[in-house]
Every structure is written in structure tokens, then in C-alpha cells.
Amino acid sequence: xxxxxxxxxxxxxxxxxxxxxxxxxxxxxxxxxxxxxxxxxxxxxxxxxxxxxxxxxxxxxxxxxxxxxxxxxxxxxxxxxxxxxxxxxxxxxxxxxxxxxxxxxxxxxxxxxxxxxxxxxxxxxxxxxxxxxxxxxxxxxxxxxxxxxxxxxxxxxxxxxxxxxxxxxxxxxxxxxxxxxxxxxxxxxxxxxxxxxxxxxxxxxxxxxxxxxxxxxxxxxxxxxxxxxxxxxxxxxxxxxxxxxxxxxxxxxxxxxxxxxxxxxxxxxxxxxxxxxxxxxxxxxxxxxxxxxxxxxxxxxxxxxxxxxxxxxxxxxxxxxxxxxxxxxxxxxxxxxxxxxxxxxxxxxxxxxxxxxxxxxxxxxxxxxxxxxxxxxxxxxxxxxxxxxxxxxxxxxxxxxxxxxxxxxxxxxxxxxxxxxxxxxxxxxxxxxxxxxxxxxxxxxxxxxxxxxxxxxxxxxxxxxxxxxxxxxxxxxxxxxxxxxx
Amino acid sequence: xxxxxxxxxxxxxxxxxxxxxxxxxxxxxxxxxxxxxxxxxxxxxxxxxxxxxxxxxxxxxxxxxxxxxxxxxxxxxxxxxxxxxxxxxxxxxxxxxxxxxxxxxxxxxxxxxxxxxxxxxxxxxxxxxxxxxxxxxxxxxxxxxxxxxxxxxxxxxxxxxxxxxxxxxxxxxxxxxxxxxxxxxxxxxxxxxxxxxxxxxxxxxxxxxxxxxxxxxxxxxxxxxxxxxxxxxxxxxxxxxxxxxxxxxxxxxxxxxxxxxxxxxxxxxxxxxxxxxxxxxxxxxxxxxxxxxxxxxxxxxxxxxxxxxxxxxxxxxxxxxxxxxxxxxxxxxxxxxxxxxxxxxxxxxxxxxxxxxxxxxxxxxxxxxxxxxxxxxxxxxxxxxxxxxxxxxxxxxxxxxxxxxxxxxxxxxxxxxxxxxxxxxxxxxxxxxxxxxxxxxxxxxxxxxxxxxxx
Numbered sequence: 052x053x054x055x056x057x058x059x060x061x062x063x064x065x066x067x068x069x070x071x072x073x074x075x076x077x078x079x080x081x082x083x084x085x086x087x088x089x090x091x092x093x094x095x096x097x098x099x100x101x102x103x104x105x106x107x108x109x110x111x112x113x114x115x116x117x118x119x120x121x122x123x124x125x126x127x128x129x130x131x132x133x134x135x136x137x138x139x140x141x142x143x144x145x146x147x148x149x150x151x152x153x154x155x156x157x158x159x160x161x162x163x164x165x166x167x168x169x170x171x172x173x174x175x176x177x178x179x180x181x182x183x184x185x186x187x188x189x190x191x192x193x194x195x196x197x198x199x200x201x202x203x204x205x206x207x208x209x210x211x212x213x214x215x216x217x218x219x220x221x222x223x224x225x226x227x228x229x230x231x232x233x234x235x236x237x238x239x240x241x242x243x244x245x246x247x248x249x250x251x252x253x254x255x256x257x258x259x260x261x262x263x264x265x266x267x268x269x270x271x272x273x274x275x276x277x278x279x280x281x282x283x284x285x286x287x288x289x290x291x292x293x294x295x296x297x298x299x300x301x302x303x304x305x306x307x308x309x310x311x312x313x314x315x316x317x318x319x320x321x322x323x324x325x326x327x328x329x330x331x332x333x334x335x336x337x338x339x340x341x342x343x344x345x346x347x348x349x350x351x352x353x354x355x356x357x358x359x360x361x362x363x364x365x366x367x368x369x370x371x372x373x374x375x376x377x378x379x380x381x382x383x384x385x386x387x388x389x390x391x392x393x394x395x396x397x398x399x400x401x402x403x404x405x406x407x408x409x410x411x412x413x414x415x416x417x418x419x420x421x422x423x424x425x426x427x428x429x430x431x432x433x434x435x436x437x438x439x440x441x442x443x444x445x446x447x448x449x450x451x452x453x454x455x456x457x458x459x460x461x462x463x464x465x466x467x468x469x470x471x472x473x474x475x476x477x478x479x480x481x482x483x484x485x486x487x488x489x490x491x492x493x494x495x496x497x498x499x500x501x502x503x504x505x506x507x508x509x510x511x512x513x514x515x516x517x518x519x520x521x522x523x524x525x526x527x528x529x530x531x532x533x534x535x536x537x
Numbered sequence: 538x539x540x541x542x543x544x545x546x547x548x549x550x551x552x553x554x555x556x557x558x559x560x561x562x563x564x565x566x567x568x569x570x571x572x573x574x575x576x577x578x579x580x581x582x583x584x585x586x587x588x589x590x591x592x593x594x595x596x597x598x599x600x601x602x603x604x605x606x607x608x609x610x611x612x613x614x615x616x617x618x619x620x621x622x623x624x625x626x627x628x629x630x631x632x633x634x635x636x637x638x639x640x641x642x643x644x645x646x647x648x649x650x651x652x653x654x655x656x657x658x659x660x661x662x663x664x665x666x667x668x669x670x671x672x673x674x675x676x677x678x679x680x681x682x683x684x685x686x687x688x689x690x691x692x693x694x695x696x697x698x699x700x701x702x703x704x705x706x707x708x709x710x711x712x713x714x715x716x717x718x719x720x721x722x723x724x725x726x727x728x729x730x731x732x733x734x735x736x737x738x739x740x741x742x743x744x745x746x747x748x749x750x751x752x753x754x755x756x757x758x759x760x761x762x763x764x765x766x767x768x769x770x771x772x773x774x775x776x777x778x779x780x781x782x783x784x785x786x787x788x789x790x791x792x793x794x795x796x797x798x799x800x801x802x803x804x805x806x807x808x809x810x811x812x813x814x815x816x817x818x819x820x821x822x823x824x825x826x827x828x829x830x831x832x833x834x835x836x837x838x839x840x841x842x843x844x845x846x847x848x849x850x851x852x853x854x855x856x857x858x859x860x861x862x863x864x865x866x867x868x869x870x871x872x873x874x875x876x877x878x879x880x881x882x883x884x885x886x887x888x889x890x891x892x893x894x895x896x897x898x899x900x901x902x903x904x905x906x907x908x909x910x911x912x913x914x915x916x917x918x919x920x921x922x923x924x925x926x927x928x929x930x931x932x933x934x935x936x937x938x939x940x941x942x943x944x945x946x947x948x949x950x951x952x953x954x955x956x957x958x959x960x961x962x963x964x965x966x967x968x969x970x971x972x973x974x975x976x977x978x979x980x981x982x983x984x985x986x987x988x989x990x991x992x
Contacts, residue, residue, distance in 0.1 A: 424822065426812040428799040435805060 057124050062104035064184035065097040066129050068135050070182050072097070077141075079176025090176065093138040100135075125523045129515055132159055136184055143177050149511075150506035158513040161272025161397060163367035163486030166499045166507060170276045175257060181272045182264040187269025188518070189298070189397035190238060199323030220535045233469070234302040238397075239424060241267045245294040252286045253370075264293055269397045270485045271367030278369040278495060285353065288370055292360045299364035299392030302324070320432050321393050321404040327402065328390065333359045334385055338373075339380045355380075356415025363387045365399040374494025382487045383470070388479045388489075399517050400486030401451060407431060409448055413440050450521055455482060458513055465506045477502075481513040540605050540899070541566065541628075543589040543619050543717060544610030548660050551866055551888045552609060552895060553582055566619075581639065592626075601627035605899055609634045621652045632656045632898055637774045641781075650952070656898045660887065663894040665778030667885045668860055672767065672783065672833055679907040679919070681782070687957060688948055690718070691750050692740060693757060697737040699730035701757045704911075707731040714957050715745035715753060716975050717945050719910060719917045725909035728917050728943045728973050741862055744947045745957055764789050768818035768831040768856065770847045771838030772799040772988055780807055780839065789828065793817040799964075817847035820854060829855030837862040848881055858882040904983050907971065914977045917943075922982070926966030927989040936960040941981040944974045 063245050070098035074089035085427035112361045136159055139152035144151075157164045158181050170178065180419040212331010246263035250256055258274050265272045280287060297305065304319060317323070333356045341351035354371045361368045362384045373384065408431055415427045436444075458478045463469060469477075469492075477499075487495045500508060516524050538561045542549045545567040556563050563582040565588045566822060567573040573586040587594035589608065606623040608616035612636050621629040624771070633654045635643070635777070640659040642648070649657055678779035680905060681690060695702050701709060706717060706729050719726050720733070721740035734739075735741075743750060765788050769776050772794040790809040792798045804812040815822045817836065834856035836844035841864050848859045860883045863872055869888060876884045907919040924931070930938050935958050937945060948971040956962075964970070964986075975981045 422813075422825075424813045424815045424825070426797070426814050428801065428804040428806045428808060429806075430808055 057120065057127060058104045058108045060128050061126050062101045062108070062124065064132050065101035065104065068132060068188070069094050069101060071187065072139060072180065075176045075180040075183060078179060083175045084510075085174050085176050086457065089143050090139065093142050096138060105197050105515060114422060122523055122526050123530075125519060126527045127325060128408060129159065129519060133511070133515065141175055141179050143174060145154055147504060150500070151509040152501065153507040153511050154181070155184065156514050157486070159188040159269050160484050160514040161185050161188045161270040161365070161399065162267070162484040162514045162515075162517075164480065164488075164493075164499055164510070165272070165486075166502070168276065168498060168500060170274060177337060178274050179257075182261040182270075182274075185270030185272055186242065186264040187267045189270060190235070195484045230303055230306075233306045235303050235425055237302055238267060241294060241297055245290065248290045248294075250288060252284060252321070253285065262291070263294070265526060266294045266368075267397070268297060269298045269364050269366045269392065269399075269484075271361070272367065279357070280370050280372075288353070288357050291368060292357060295360050295366045295368070296329075298366075299396045299398035301393045301395035303395050304393075310434065318406055323392055324407050325403045326385070329359055329363050332363065332387060335383060336376075336380050339377055340371040346484060359386065359387065361393070362485060363390070365485050367485055369487060369495030372491075372494060372496045374489055374491045375497070381476075385479060385489055388476070388483050388485050391483050399482075400446070402484070404431075405444055405447070408436060408441075412436075412444065413450060447521070450525075451482070454513070454516060455479060458482070458509065460510040460529075461509055462506060465503060465509065477510060478513060481510040482516060482517040484517045497505055538562070538605075538899075540564070540796070541598055541600075541603050541606040542582075543606065543616070543747055544634075545569075545572055545584075546609065546865065547887075548891055549609035551555075552607065553580070555892050556768060557581055564603075566598070566881055581632065585799075590615055590622065592622065592742055592952075595619070595622055595626055603628055603992075604634055605630035607632045607634075607895070611636075611740050611818050613639045615653065616651050617648065620654045624653045625654075630655050631873060632658060632895065635659050637661055637667070637777055658894055658898065659775040659778070659892050662778040664862060664885055664887055665775045667893075668775070668779055668833065668835055668862065668883075669782035670835065671767070671860060671883045671885075672788075672835075688744055688746065688957060689750055690744050691754070692744065693741045695735055695737055695739045695741065695757070697756050698921075699737070702737045704735055706733050706735070709735075711753065711958050712745070712749050715743055715749050716945060716947055716957055718742045718744050718945060721910075725916050727915070728945050728975065730943075737810060747795050763787065765833070766824070766831045767791070767833045767835065768793065768817075768828055768851070770834070770836040770844065770851075772796070772803045772812070773837055773839050773842075775837040777803070777806070779835070780810060791831070793822070793826070793985075808895060814845075814949050818843055818850055820850045823850055823854040823856075831856045833858045833860060835860040837861070839864060841865050841868055845875070845879075849863060849879065852880070852929040860885065863887070866874040871992045903987055909976070915943075917973045917974050918976050918979055919947075919971060919973055920982065921971050921978060922967065922986045924964055924970065924986050925989060928986065930985060931966050932963060934960065935964065938964070941974065941978040941985065943978055944972055947971045947973055 072090060072094045076087055076094065079085035080087045090247065101483045111495045125233075133152060136156035137148075140146055140151035141148065144167070153164070153166045156162075156536050157194055163185070167173065181294060192487075217436070226507065239247055242263050245266050249259035249262055254262065261272075261274045261400070273279065273281070300322065323443070333352070336355035336359055337348070337352045341348050345351040345354065346429040357368075357370045358373045371380070389401055390406050391402050392398020394402045411429055415429060418427070429441060455478055459474050462474050463480060470490065473488060473490040473492045477493050478486050480486060487493060491497060493499060499510065502510070509524070512524075538554055539566075540561055542553050543566045545553070545565050549565065553563050553565060565576060565580075565582050565583060566587060567587045568586070568588050570586055571979045576582070577584040582867055585594065585597055587597070589595060589610075600623055606620065606628045608619045608631070610616055611743050612858075616633045616635065620633040624631050631654050633656070635648075635657050637659060639648070640657070640662055643657060648654065664819055681688065688728050695971040711717070717729050719742050719804055720729050720735075722736065722740070732872070743753065745753075748826065767783065767788055767790045769779060769790060769792045769856065772792055776792060780790060781790075786809070791813060792803055793813045793815055794803065795814075795816050797814050800812045800814045803810065810927060813822070813826055831851075834848065834851035836847040836851070838844055844863070852859055859881045861875070861881050862885045863869075864887050866888050869886060870885060875881065903923050903925070905921045907921055910917045946958050949956055949962060949964070951965070958970070970986070972982060
């Protein structure tokens with residue numbers, strides 16, 4: 052295994068994190084007169100590491116970079132970013148290692164689950180870092196900065212394929228760079244638009260920026276423990292719904308809307324299914340909530356829509372405590388958690404496109420039961436899905452279920468008193484990068500602070516698994532991955 | 538007349554025999570020395586051994602004195618190149634045989650114009666066309682074939698609730714690229730005028746491009762839910778051509794094919810077609826696939842014996858109509874016996890399809906009747922008319938021509954371009970039109986379009 056290719060991406064990551072810490076610390080100091088001194092170790096450690104890695108790289112030869120090195124780079128970059136990202140929490144809050152790591156990885160993976168209490172009392176600089184970490188995570192910072200600052204074309208391309216949830220196999224480096232540039236532009240524009248809209252709705256500039264950063268990245272960190280309920284504003288909820296949806300749609304399709312291929316989006320099966328799921332689930336939840344939970348229909352509709360969009364886009368904001376909703380609504384939300392958003396977006400989960408493909412594969416298989424001679428070709432949006440591709444999807448689905456199943460058992464061992472729904476929703480919420488769970492213990496009005504450290508580390512690992520689509524992390528755990536010659 | 542045939546394959550020889558029987562002079566150019574020697578000993582035709590893509594070979598033939606050169610080899614590239622070369626060397630007419638893939642490409646790229654070829658023919662497509670004519674309305678297929686698929690013919694039945702019912706044609710404001718060719722009301726066909734009031738249950742036959750016709754169908758709120766179920770045996774080239782001719786969503790097609798690779802290929806090309814892997818000679822498979830619900834069973838694999846057995850099995854499985862395609866020329870003699878004794882509904886012979894197709898090219902008639910829609914004098918007829926140079930109407934726009942009563946231009950072919958003509962389209966010599974005209978006015982129309990100006 053060659054380690055030299057790892058050095059540059061790691062150096063870039065550390066430099067970026069150090070820069071972000073500095074910005075957050077400076078804004079906290081400049082705007083809110085918060086002390087700058089506690090930030091110094093958090094800024095200098097990644098900076099020093101970055102410099103060390105940079106000078107260690109030596110004169111790089113043009114080496115062939117194998118799939119193993121790419122997977123290792125991806126996995127290590129995210130893991131190291133998680134650890135370095137937790138420095139401010141440890142230093143500023145003097146919290147446990149597991150709490151800092153959980154918060155940092157939850158931020159970078161755009162999960163939005165928190166283990167911190169009384170967010171209102173935290174330093175503003177730290178709150179800003181929480182939001183910035185989600186924004187960077189939504190961006191897929193490793194690929195972005197390696198692409199623009201790195202050198203090796205094939206390396207960048209493979210990183211892109213590893214990190215992005217795009218199902219496109221044949222993508223040229225030129226197109227990839229173009230897509231990334233446009234995506235970055237759209238991401239920045241959406242964030243600015245969201246912040247301005249929220250500011251326009253009487254949110255403070257700081258809150259507007261923090262919420263915009265976590266909305267577009269479908270992260271879900273809020274600056275208040277009560278979440279969006281703190282504002283109790285229909286206007287704010289509407290704006291958040293729009294930007295959560297925009298953040299969870301394939302950015303390549305968003306580019307097409309802004310260029311000249313708008314009608315293509317409507318024809319896209321993933322987009323249509325996604326919108327249909329959101330609408331149908333909203334209607335069902337409204338019916339379940341009215342009049343049992345909310346006496347008025349508009350109120351039931353408002354909360355149902357906000358929560359369905361929040362969970363469906365894997366953001367995890369809450370305007371109400373949905374953990375108190377009837378079981379049927381909670382179970383529907385659990386299913387939504389698993390499905391997640393669209394491919395090529397900042398949303399997590401299994402992805403709607405894969406769900407559409409899975410349904411088609413299963414339907415075709417069902418037909419084979421009574422019509423063994425039929426030959427059907429699976430095409431989704433004009434793209435042929437050959438048998439290998441279909442099998443890959445089935446493996447991925449099975450692996451997802453297996454990870455959930457094993458994690459549920461582990462969490463049960465770590466917390467013997469945990470009930471089944473809390474257990475499952477904590478696992479799915481972490482793996483799908485949603486955030487809060489579906490019961491009162493880990494729901495919108497609670498945090499993961501009560502979980503033991505080992506459970507927090509398990510959930511953090513699941514968040515990383517979910518963000519990197521399982522494979523990139525799991526392969527690092529296989530012994531054959533590390534063998535030189537086998 | 539003098540004809541040169543390039544390639545002594547099945548198609549070339551079949552054509553050669555036919556032309557010799559009709560007392561024409563035939564020259565065959567064959568590359569295979571042994572085959573050429575054999576033919577030289579057994580055939581009346583003059584045989585030239587050599588590669589027809591070479592100038593030196595074609596120089597041996599007196600091309601300016603040749604009425605037509607027919608490139609009938611299996612290789613499209615050879616056919617195209619030899620035709621282009623022959624045209625350059627002075628051949629009056631060039632006919633080039635092409636295969637399915639190239640035939641499909643002719644929709645997007647004009648090979649004829651680019652390579653200066655007078656006619657392109659696809660023998661497989663010709664056979665598919667004959668089969669499609671039996672399944673579909675023959676008039677419709679004829680027009681679609683004439684326009685090379687660029688113009689489609691659709692029939693709409695007006696329902697009582699349709700917004701068109703009770704309106705005149707003028708009130709419908711139909712797109713210019715669409716024509717209502719004729720209307721069937723009860724048992725009678727007639728050509729509509731702008732004042733014709735549409736009634737419920739009228740059967741409208743429209744010509745136009747597919748996109749506009751679909752829009753029109755939506756506009757008229759017409760949903761057709763009568764489907765025709767067709768089962769095809771084998772994914773042969775004829776099948777592929779046939780699938781194109783039966784592309785209308787009201788035809789539910791199922792293809793049975795033995796080769797799994799071909800199955801996947803076909804399923805990818807035609808996602809709406811059900812492709813079954815297996816042999817149609819297996820009765821259990823046919824029963825499993827509910828062949829009894831098929832309106833038509835067409836056996837069109839390249840193996841004649843298998844086709845016959847498949848037809849017999851389909852008959853036993855309960856298919857309503859059986860169509861058999863016979864490929865081998867040798868079976869020509871027993872075909873009628875086959876059809877009568879085995880009670881097959883229709884039999885298509887490759888030989889007759891090729892000859893029919895080529896005869897229309899080699900011996901074109903100025904006027905041909907594509908279909909007659911009734912017996913009385915007022916019944917409409919579909920007529921294809923070639924406009925010669927020097928006619929009185931040459932250079933005049935459609936709205937400036939004194940058309941006979943009850944005449945409607947459906948399709949205009951100008952060189953290689955086909956369209957539904959508009960009022961400002963100009964007719965010139967060499968153009969070809971398909972018109973619907975009442976039987977009693979047919980002669981007047983022919984006279985108008987073909988009579989040359991007297992000096």
C-alpha cells in the first residue's frame with residue numbers, strides 16, 4: 052500500500068479545518084466579544100499537521116493509484132476530519148472525547164444528532180462551527196478541495212465516485228470538474244438565498260446564517276435546543292421546506308433547471324417519485340394527526356408537511372415533538388428515514404433512485420415466478436440496468452439491512468434498557484444521516500447525551516458509514532484490504 | 538430491357554430468374570469464381586466474374602445501355618459503392634439493397650441523396666410490409682410505406698362525449714400538418730369537406746406525423762382501448778421491421794426467440810414488447826404464454842421448417858389467425874398446398890415480396906391505386922400519382938390548382954422528402970402524390986396531374 056497519495060488530501064483537509072476554526076473564532080471574538088485564546092490549540096494543531104504532511108510529501112512521482120489507496124484516502128480523510136473537528140468541543144466545552152467526536156462527526160456527515168444541552172448558552176463561535184461543519188460535510192469537502200487543489204486526475208475522479216452518491220459510471224474528468232464547479236456554485240447560491248430569506252423573516256443574522264448553512268446541507272443543526280419550534284413562525288418553516296427540498300434534489304438536475312433543461316427534471320423518475328412520496332406521506336400524516344393530535348386541519352397539515360420534508364430530506368429539523376405522534380405516523384417517518392433523498396444531493400439514506408430501481412427489480416422478479424421465460428430489460432430514465440448493476444443494488448440493500456440488524460444488536464448490548472423503537476430509530480437516523488430519533492428518549496426534545504460513550508462511538512461510526520455509502524468504510528475493516536500480496 | 542444484377546445470392550438469383558422469364562436481358566456480376574462458373578454453365582444470363590466495387594469490373598458492362606443496375610449482395614457497403622460507381626459510369630437507374638440497420642438510419646441520414654442512388658430496398662422490410670398489411674389496414678400501411686414512415690395514418694372513432702362531435706371540420710382548427718383523409722359513417726366512406734359536420738361513431742382516418750396525431754387524439758378526448766394481440770416467432774430481421782410497422786401502442790406484441798442474447802437485444806430495443814425466451818415449436822410454452830388470446834400468430838424465423846411446426850402448434854394452442862413466412866424459393870410450389878391443407882390464414886413468400894417491390898421500381902406506373910374504400914361511384918380511392926415534367930400544373934402551388942371535386946392531397950413526395958402538403962407547397966415534375974379521390978373524379982385528377990402541356 053502506497054501512503055504518499057494520502058498525504059496531500061489530508062494536508063488540504065487539515066488546512067481547511069484550521070481555516071474554518073480561525074473564521075469561527077474570529078467572528079465569535081469580533082461580533083460577540085468571545086475569548087479567542089481557547090481556540091488557539093484548535094487552530095494550530097490542524098495547521099501544524101497540515102504543514103508536517105505537506106513537507107513530508109517530498110517530490111511525488113506520478114504513481115498508479117489503486118482502488119485501495121482511494122478507499123483508504125476517503126475513509127481516513129473523513130475519520131481524521133471527525134477527530135480534528137471535535138477539537139473545539141473538547142477544548143471549549145471540556146466535554147468527553149465521545150461527546151466531542153459524536154458532535155463533530157454528526158456535523159461533518161450532515162446528520163444533525165446532538166449530544167449537547169442548552170445550545171443557547173454555548174459560545175457563538177462554536178455554534179457557528181457546528182453549522183459550518185455541516186455545510187462542509189454537505190459539500191463533500193474531501194473531493195471538492197482535492198479536486199481543485201490536488202494534482203492526480205484519476206485520483207480525483209475515483210474520489211468523486213467514492214464520495215458522491217451519483218449512479219453515473221462513465222463520467223469524464225472534465226465533466227466531473229464542471230459538475231463539481233456548478234454544484235459548488237449552486238450550493239453557495241442556495242445558502243446565500245436561504246440566509247437572506249430567513250433574515251427577511253425576522254431571524255437574527257447569526258441564526259439566519261447558521262440555519263441556512265444547515266438547511267441547504269440537509270444537516271439539521273439548530274442554534275436552539277427547541278429547534279425550529281423556537282421561532283414558531285410559519286414563514287420560516289415555509290422557507291426551510293423550500294430549501295430543504297432544494298438541498299435534497301440531485302444538484303446536476305438543479306443545474307439543468309437553471310440552464311435550459313427544466314422539463315427533464317419533471318421527467319426524471321427519481322424526482323417524480325421523491326415528490327410523490329413527500330406528498331403522499333404528508334397527506335397520510337395529516338390524516339393521522341387530525342383531529343387526534345391537532346384539532347385544526349391546517350395546523351395538522353403544517354406540522355405534517357414540515358416534519359415529512361425534514362425527515363424525507365434527512366435534515367432532521369423539528370417544529371414539534373414528533374416523538375409524541377401516533378405510532379403509525381412515527382413508523383411512516385422511520386420508513387422515510389431509511390429511504391432518504393435523491394442521489395447526487397446532500398441528503399443521506401438509501402436514496403429514492405435506488406428505491407425506484409429496487410422496486411422495479413423486485414417487480415420483474417415477481418413476474419419471473421409465474422413466467423419463467425420472459426426476458427425483461429430494466430431501464431430507468433433511459434439508462435440500462437444490466438444484471439451486474441441490479442445485483443450490486445441488491446447487495447447494497449442487503450448490506451444496509453445487515454448493518455442495521457447488527458448495529459441494533461450491538462446497541463442493545465451496550466444499552467440493555469433501550470426499547471426497540473428507540474434502538475432502531477437511533478440506528479436508522481444515524482445511518483441515514485437524519486439526526487434525532489423517533490422516541491422521547493432521543494427525539495427532537497432530547498439529545499444523545501444520556502447514551503454511554505461506547506454507544507455514541509457506535510452511532511458516530513454509523514454516521515460515517517451512511518455518509519460514505521457503507522463500502523468505503525467497511526472495506527477498511529476487511530483483512531484482505533491490508534495484505535500486500537494475496 | 539437490360540438489367541445488371543450485382544451478387545448472385547438468393548435475392549439476386551430470384552430476381553434474375555424472374556427477369557429472364559419476362560424476356561429481359563440480364564447480366565450478373567459475381568465475385569465468387571466457382572459460383573460464377575456454375576452459373577455460367579447453368580443460366581442463360583451473361584456472367585461477369587469480379588468485384589463490382591472496382592471500376593475495371595463495371596467497365597466490362599456497357600452501363601449507359603443498361604436500364605438499371607441492381608446491387609443485391611449481402612454487404613451494404615458493396616451495394617452502395619457499386620451503385621454510386623455505376624451511376625457515375627452512366628447507369629440510368631440504380632437500385633441498392635440495404636439491410637435493416639442501414640434502413641433504420643435512412644430516417645436520419647439521406648443515403649440516397651448522398652450516394653446518388655435512385656432507390657434503396659430492404660428485402661426483409663418488404664416481407665415485413667406484406668405481413669403488416671395483412672394485420673393492419675392495408676391502405677394505411679401503403680401510405681406509411683410510401684412516406685417511409687414519416688407520415689402515419691391513424692383511425693379515430695368519435696365518441697358521443699368527444700368535443701369534436703357536432704362540429705364542422707373548419708371549427709376543429711386542426712394543425713396544418715394533419716389531414717382528415719376520409720370518414721367512415723355507418724358502412725359508407727366519404728371525403729370530408731370543411732363544412733362536414735362530425736357525428737358520434739364517425740371513424741376518422743387521419744394522416745400526419747406521430748407527435749401531432751397524438752396531440753390531436755388528446756384534443757379530441759379519444760382513447761382507444763381495443764388492442765390487437767400479436768405473437769411473433771423469432772427475433773429475425775423481419776420481426777424487427779415488423780415491430781417498427783406495428784409500433785402503434787394499440788398493438789400488443791409478444792416475441793418468442795430461442796437465442797437468449799437476441800432476446801436481450803430485442804428487449805432493450807423495444808421495451809414495450811414482451812420477449813419470451815424459448816421455442817415456439819413447444820406447445821407447452823405457447824399454452825403458458827396464452828397464445829389463444831393472440832389475434833395473430835406470425836412465424837417469421839429464418840428456418841422454414843420450424844416456422845411450419847410453430848404455426849401448427851400455435852393453431853393447436855388456439856391462436857385466431859396464423860401467418861406463415863416462407864423463405865426458401867424451393868418451397869414456392871408447395872405453398873398453396875400448405876396454406877389450404879393446414880388452414881393457415883396468410884402466407885408470405887420472400888420471393889414474391891422482392892419481386893413485387895422491385896417491379897414497382899423497375900417498371901413504375903404513372904398511377905397506381907393503393908386502395909378502394911367501397912363499391913359505388915362515390916366511394917373514395919387512394920391513388921398514387923407520379924407527376925411528369927412539363928404538366929400544366931408544374932410550378933403551381935396547391936391552392937392555385939383547380940382540383941376536381943372531392944379530392945384531398947394526403948402526401949407529397951418531393952425527391953427524398955415526404956410531407957403532408959400545405960396550401961403554399963409547389964408541385965413540380967418528378968414529384969409524387971398520394972390523394973384520396975372519389976372514384977368518379979379519379980380520371981379528372983389523373984388528367985390534371987399527368988397531362989403535359991400541348992405546344
